[in-house]
Amino acid sequence: MRSSLSSIVMHLRLWLALAVFAGFGVAHAQDEAPTLPQAPTIIQSIQVQGNQRVEANTVASYLLIAPGDPYSETRIDTSLKTLYATGLFADVAIDPRDGNVLISVIENPIINRVILEGNKSLKSDKITDEIEAEPRSIFTRANIQEDVARIIELYRQSGRFAATVEPKVVQQPQNRVDLIFEITEGPVTGVKRINIIGNAEYPDRRLRKEIATQESEWYKFFGSNDNYDPGRLEFDREQLRTFYTNRGFADFRVVSAVAELTPDQEDFYITFTVDEGAEYRWGEVTVETELETLDEDFLKRLLRIKKGEIYNASQVEDAIDTLNFAAGTTGYAFVDIQPDIRRNRETKTVDLVFNIVEGPRVYIERIDIVGNTTTLDYVIRREMELVEGDAFNRILLDRSKNRVRALRFFEEVEITETQGSSPDRAVVEVKVKEQPTGELSFSAGFSSADAFLVDLSITQRNLRGRGQLMRFVIRASSNRREIDLRFTEPRFLGRNLAAGVELFDVVIDFLDEAGFRQSRTGGQVTLAFPLTEYTSLSTRYSLRQENIEFPQENQCPTINADAANGTINPSNQQLFSLCQQVGGRLSSIFGYTFRWDRRNDPITPTRGFDVNFSQDLAGIGGDVKYLRTDIRANAYRGLYKNVIASASLSAGYIRGWSGEPVSINDRYFKGNFEFRGYENAGIGPRAVLYDPLTGETTRRLNSLGGNAFGIAATEVSFPLGIPSLLGSLFVEAGTVGLLDEDFKYDTGIDPITGEQLTAELQYQKTIDDLSIRAMAGASVFWESPFGPIRFDFTKPLKQYDYDDRTSFQFTTRTRF
Numbered sequence: 001m002r003s004s005l006s007s008i009v010m011h012l013r014l015w016l017a018l019a020v021f022a023g024f025g026v027a028h029a030q031d032e033a034p035t036l037p038q039a040p041t042i043i044q045s046i047q048v049q050g051n052q053r054v055e056a057n058t059v060a061s062y063l064l065i066a067p068g069d070p071y072s073e074t075r076i077d078t079s080l081k082t083l084y085a086t087g088l089f090a091d092v093a094i095d096p097r098d099g100n101v102l103i104s105v106i107e108n109p110i111i112n113r114v115i116l117e118g119n120k121s122l123k124s125d126k127i128t129d130e131i132e133a134e135p136r137s138i139f140t141r142a143n144i145q146e147d148v149a150r151i152i153e154l155y156r157q158s159g160r161f162a163a164t165v166e167p168k169v170v171q172q173p174q175n176r177v178d179l180i181f182e183i184t185e186g187p188v189t190g191v192k193r194i195n196i197i198g199n200a201e202y203p204d205r206r207l208r209k210e211i212a213t214q215e216s217e218w219y220k221f222f223g224s225n226d227n228y229d230p231g232r233l234e235f236d237r238e239q240l241r242t243f244y245t246n247r248g249f250a251d252f253r254v255v256s257a258v259a260e261l262t263p264d265q266e267d268f269y270i271t272f273t274v275d276e277g278a279e280y281r282w283g284e285v286t287v288e289t290e291l292e293t294l295d296e297d298f299l300k301r302l303l304r305i306k307k308g309e310i311y312n313a314s315q316v317e318d319a320i321d322t323l324n325f326a327a328g329t330t331g332y333a334f335v336d337i338q339p340d341i342r343r344n345r346e347t348k349t350v351d352l353v354f355n356i357v358e359g360p361r362v363y364i365e366r367i368d369i370v371g372n373t374t375t376l377d378y379v380i381r382r383e384m385e386l387v388e389g390d391a392f393n394r395i396l397l398d399r400s401k402n403r404v405r406a407l408r409f410f411e412e413v414e415i416t417e418t419q420g421s422s423p424d425r426a427v428v429e430v431k432v433k434e435q436p437t438g439e440l441s442f443s444a445g446f447s448s449a450d451a452f453l454v455d456l457s458i459t460q461r462n463l464r465g466r467g468q469l470m471r472f473v474i475r476a477s478s479n480r481r482e483i484d485l486r487f488t489e490p491r492f493l494g495r496n497l498a499a500g501v502e503l504f505d506v507v508i509d510f511l512d513e514a515g516f517r518q519s520r521t522g523g524q525v526t527l528a529f530p531l532t533e534y535t536s537l538s539t540r541y542s543l544r545q546e547n548i549e550f551p552q553e554n555q556c557p558t559i560n561a562d563a564a565n566g567t568i569n570p571s572n573q574q575l576f577s578l579c580q581q582v583g584g585r586l587s588s589i590f591g592y593t594f595r596w597d598r599r600n601d602p603i604t605p606t607r608g609f610d611v612n613f614s615q616d617l618a619g620i621g622g623d624v625k626y627l628r629t630d631i632r633a634n635a636y637r638g639l640y641k642n643v644i645a646s647a648s649l650s651a652g653y654i655r656g657w658s659g660e661p662v663s664i665n666d667r668y669f670k671g672n673f674e675f676r677g678y679e680n681a682g683i684g685p686r687a688v689l690y691d692p693l694t695g696e697t698t699r700r701l702n703s704l705g706g707n708a709f710g711i712a713a714t715e716v717s718f719p720l721g722i723p724s725l726l727g728s729l730f731v732e733a734g735t736v737g738l739l740d741e742d743f744k745y746d747t748g749i750d751p752i753t754g755e756q757l758t759a760e761l762q763y764q765k766t767i768d769d770l771s772i773r774a775m776a777g778a779s780v781f782w783e784s785p786f787g788p789i790r791f792d793f794t795k796p797l798k799q800y801d802y803d804d805r806t807s808f809q810f811t812t813r814t815r816f
Contacts, residue, residue: 159227
C-alpha cells in the first residue's frame, strides 16, 4: 500500500514536470516565432495652403516627396529646410495626416517701396546702390539687418560714426510692405589729433604729410580725408613704410595704428607707433645670368643703384623693369628676374643680386576685350602689337596699353594675363572703361581791353564705335567766325593709313588788331601713316579761296594813284600797305608734318619728349607763293609725385618765293593762349605814331604780323592739396618779326636825304626789331562738375608800351 502511494506520488511529480516543461517549450516556441513586417505609409496626396503669390506647384517643386512615395521623416525634414531656404516664406509646417500631406506656409511680404528718411550728407542713390532691398524684392528681417549694417558702414566711411539707422515696416494690402529706413546721421567724426610715437629721424609734422588721413581744421571744407576711415588707416601704414624704406630704413615697421573715439563721439585720436630701425646703404650690387647674349657688366651699368648710396626699396622694382626691357631688346621675351636682397645688420648695408634666368616660353592663346560697350573690338585689337599665337612679351603689351590709351576713347585701360588651357598658353584680357568721346567744347576769356570770346565745337572722336573722327565747328568770337566739317578714317582701305577730308568756311576778323578781315573757303585732304614705332608722317593738300578786305578799301584807287605820283599823305601809309594786298586769291598748298613721340604716356607724360616738324609749299597752282616751316617740341620730367616739369619750344618761318612777298593774312600773329598774357596779335611788328622830337611812341596802331616767330616756355604743375584742383607756375618768352621790306616804312624820314623830318607833330612807322617779351604767371586747373576750367594769371617780365597784353584768362569745356 505504501509502495503504491509512493508510486502514485512519483508519477504525479513526473507528470507535473512534464507539464511544466511542455508549457515552457510552448511559450518559448511562441517567443521564437517570426513577426510579419508592417506595411509602410504611402503618400496619397500633397496639399498646399496659405500661399497667396507662390503657386502650389512651385511649393511642391521644392519638396523631396511626391504622391506615391513612401513616407520618410528624413525627406520631410529636408523638404522643410529647403522651403525655408528659398526666402519666400516666413513660416512652414508639414503635417503628414495618414498619407495626405498638408503643407502650410506663411509667405514673406513683398517690398512695395524703399524709403530713406533723414539722409542729407549722402545721396539716396548712393545708399540704394549698396543695399539689397528694392521694390518687388522679398522682405526678410535678416536681409534688412544686413542692409542696416551696410548703411551704417557707408556713413562710417564718410566720417559719421554716430550714425544710426532704424528700419520700419508699413503693412500694405496684398501682403506688401513699405520699408522705411529712418537715418540719424549724427555729426561728422573728425580727426582731432594724429600722434606718432617712436620716430626720431623725422618729426611728426613731416610724417603727417605722407599719410592720407589729416587732422580736422575749419578751413578743410573741400576735403574728406579729415575723418576716420579704417581702410584709409591701413593705407597710411603702407605709406609710412614706403616713406621710410625709400630713405634707407630697411627694418622699419609700424608696430600699431590705434584709433580712439572721444566720449562725445565727435572726434578720433589716431596714434601710430613705429620702429624706425637703423639706416642702411647699398652694398654690392651684381647681376648674374647664364644667358649667352646678355652681358652682366653691361646690365649692371644700366642700373641706377650705386654702392654706398642710401638704401631705397623702390629702386628694386625700377631695376627689374630696366633689366626686363634690356633683355627684351636682345630677344629674350621670357626671362625671370629674381632679386636676392641680403641685409647685413652689422655693417648696415644691403647687398643685392639680380638672378636672370630664362623663363618658360609662353604663347598667347586668346585676347579678350572686356568693357567696350560702344567701341568695336577690332578698333582695340588693331592697336595691339601682339595677336593670338605670338610669343608673350611684356614690353609689347605695355606698348599696346599705351597705344589703346592714346585713342582717348577710354577712361581706364588695364591689361592682365592668366594661364590658358595649358601652362605654356596665356589668355590676355584687355579691360577698358569707356569715357564720353563726344565733346561739346566751350572756351571764354577776358582781357584788359574788356574783350570777350566764345568758341563752340561739337566733336565725336569715336563715330559709331569705329574709331572714326567727325568734327563740326561753329565758332563765334571777337575775331573769328568759322564753320568747319571734318571726317577722318583711321584705317583707310584696311591699312594703317589715316585718311581725312575737311571742308571749311572761315572769317578771321583782325580789324581791331591789324585793320583787316580775311575769309577762307575751301577744303583739305590728308593722309597719315607711321614710319617707325615712334615716328609718323602726315601729308596734306588744301585748296582755298582767300579774300582780304578792310573798311577803307574804297579809298585804295586814290591812295594807289597818289603813291604812284609820289604825293601820298604820310597818314595814309598804313592804308597803302593794306591796299597792296586787298582782294581775292586762290591758294594751292601741299604740306607734310613729321612727328616724333617718345613720351612715356600719351595723356599725362612724366618723361620723354615729342617733336612736330611741318612744311607747307604754296604756289604749285594758284596765286600765292610761299614756303612755311614750323616746329614744336615738348619735353617732360616728373620731379616728385604728381609734380611734373615741362618745357616747350615753338618756332616758325615763312618766306615768299619767285619775288612774292608774304601777304598779311599768311603771317604769324601770336598772343592769346599761344603766348599767355597777351591779346590775340598782341606782340610783334606794329605800326605806331611817334613824336620825331623825342622818338617816343604816342599811339599804338595796327599789328602787322611777322614772317618768323619763336616762343619758349617752362612750366611746373603740381596738386594744390584740394581734390580736383591743380596748379602750375610758368615762364614764357618769345618774339615775332622779320617783315618783308616792302611793308616797312617810316613817314618821319625823308626818303631822299634820309634825314628826320620835324614839320609834322607825329609820324607813322613800323617797329620790327624782334624784341624779346617775357611773361611769368600761374594757372589753376579745376575739374568742376560741369567740365574742366583753367584760369591763367600773368605778370610781365619784359614788355613794350606798344604791346597789347592781358592779365587774366580762362577756358572751359564740357563733354557729352
